[in-house]
Amino acid sequence: MDPQRKDYLATEAVYTADSLRIGDEYVMHEWERPLIRRMVEDLKLKPDDRLLEIGFGMGISASILQEFSPASHTIVEPHPQVLVQAERWKGTRTNIQLHPGYWQQLDIGAPALFGNLLRSVRR
Ligand SMILES: C[S@@+](CC[C@H](N)C(=O)[O-])C[C@H]1O[C@@H](n2cnc3c(N)ncnc32)[C@H](O)[C@@H]1O
Secondary structure: OOOOOOOHHHOOEEEOOOEEEEOOEEEEEHHHHHHHHHHHHHOOOOOOOEEEEEOOOOOHHHHHHHOOOOOEEEEEEOOHHHHHHHHHHHOOOOOEEEEEOOHHHOOOOOHHHOOEEEEOOOO
16 A cells, blocks of 8 residues: 555454455455465575564464564554554564554664565555
């Protein structure tokens, strides 16, 4: 999402048991889980990896990434309702940092600090 699109952050996000819709658009669905798992497996993650993930959505990729026990897992997400879900999902885990905002406005250190980047949002 382009940060210039000011209406995005005020557009309602609706979670169901198997999907996420933001406004009129379905942005994520459970059927994508096996595809996301394959994407994550292709990263060949190691337990000491530092991950940067762009967009929380339903947290499908985030949950699969956590199975690999990364040293750190930074998630960048601009939508306020999605951030609430992400906070709930994070719980008390200490290797996860939620970073409110758009990736285009990222100011969380040099990209070289991260071993892997997972982006599942449109440009
Ligand atoms: C397709 S969903 C991500 C799905 C997620 N990987 C999952 O497994 O559920 C896209 C997410 O990226 C977020 N997003 C959209 N544009 C973004 C941007 N420019 N920077 C960071 N996050 C963005 C959306 O708010 C939405 O939560």
